Amino acid sequence: MTADFDEPDLHWRDKSTTLVLLMGSYLVAEYLRDCEEVGEGSDTTRDRMTAALASSRDKLDLAVFGERGAFDPPSLEELCRELSVDDKYALLVELRLADPFFPYQFEMTKQRDKRRIEEMRQLAHRELHLDRDAAVAVDVAMKVVALEFSRYQKRARGVRGWVSNLDAKDWLVIVGSGAVLAGAAIVAAPLIAAALPAAAGLSGAAAVSAGLASIGGGSIAAGGLGMAGGMWALGVTGAALGGVAGVTAAALAGGDGAGLVQAEVLKLCISFELAATGRISRSTAEFEAAHDAIHDSVSQVLAVELKRNEKGSERLRALQKLDATLNFAGDFMTNRIGTSSS
Helix, strand or coil: CCCCCCCCCCCHHHCEHHHHHHHHHHHHHHHHHHHCCCCCCCCCHHHHHHHHHHHHHHHHHHHHHCCCCCCCCCCHHHHCCCCCHHHHHHHHHHHHHCCCCCCCCCCCCHHHHHHHHHHHHHHHHHCCCCCCHHHHHHHHHHHHHHHHHHHHHHHHCCCCCHHHHCCHHHHHHHHHCCCEECCEECCCCCHHHHHCHHHCCCCHHHHHHHHHHHCCCCEHHHCHHHHCCCCHHHHCCCCCCCHHHHHHHHHHCCCCHHHHHHHHHHHHHHHHHHHHCCCCCCCHHHHHHHHHHHHHHHHHHHHHHCCCCCCCCHHHHHHHHHHHHHHHHHHHHHHHHHHHHC
C-alpha cells in the first residue's frame, strides 16, 4: 500500500471520515515536528519532518480542493462539529495508534510518544470539545489491553499448537510503531477499509475512502466515523457485504488481510474498555457480539485455509495469530465484565 492520493474523490462538505483522520494525523505530526530540536545544518530531523508534512499538505489539498496549492482545509473542529462523543473517542483511538508521518518513517521514541499524547489532549479539548482527560483515558485503555495481551501471551507460551504462535511482539508491532503490519504502515484510518474489494486498485486515503463507502462509513453525516476505533463491526448491517462476517471474509482474502483484521480486533478491545469504564455510550454487549461475529467468520476461513496451504506457511501463521488474538479478545471482554460486576 502506498500513500499516493491521485484520485481526489473527497470533498470536505461531504465530511469524509478519511479527511477527518488525515487532518487529525497531520496536526499530531505538525506538533511533533514543532517540538523537534532545530539543530544545525540543512538536513536535520526537523527538516525531514517538515518535508514529510509538505507531502501531507498535498494530500489534504487534493482531498479538499482537487489540486495542490493553497493549504486551507476546514478546521478539525468544523469537520467534527456533528460528531457524537463516541465518534470523537473513535478518532482519538485511531490517532493514538496511527503513524502520523505515514508513509515516511520517524521512530516513535518515548519522548515523541509522550508529545503525541500532549497534542491529543489539546486536540480533544480545543477541537473536539471533550475533557483533556479524554486522550489520557484512551491511552490508559490502550495500556490496559496491552498488559492483558502480554499476560495472555505468557499463559499461552509452551502450549502445543498454533496458540503458541501468538507473540507479545505482535502487540508492539501493531501499537508501538503505529500499526506497522505486513511491512506497510497505515495512516490513521479504520484499517479494515483498505482491505475490502471496493478499495482494489486504489491506495492511501482513496483506498480507505472507497472501503469505508462500501460498508456505509464514508460520510460523517451518516455516522461514518463510528467505523473508526475498531468499531466498524458494530455498524455493519446485513445489507452491506453480508454483514460483519462478509466484511471480515472479504478483508481476509487480501494478502495482508489477517494483519489488518488483527489490528482492528485490538482496537475493538480498546473501545470495549472505554465502554466498560463509561467513557462512551456503546454497551459492552455490542462489542461482544461484534467480536463473536468476527471470530465465527475467521474460524470458517481458517478451517478452509488449513486444507489449502502448506503447513507452517506464512498465510496460515497470520490467520492463526489472528485466531489467537480473537481468543484473547474474548477472554479479555469476559474477564473485564466479570471484574466490573464483582
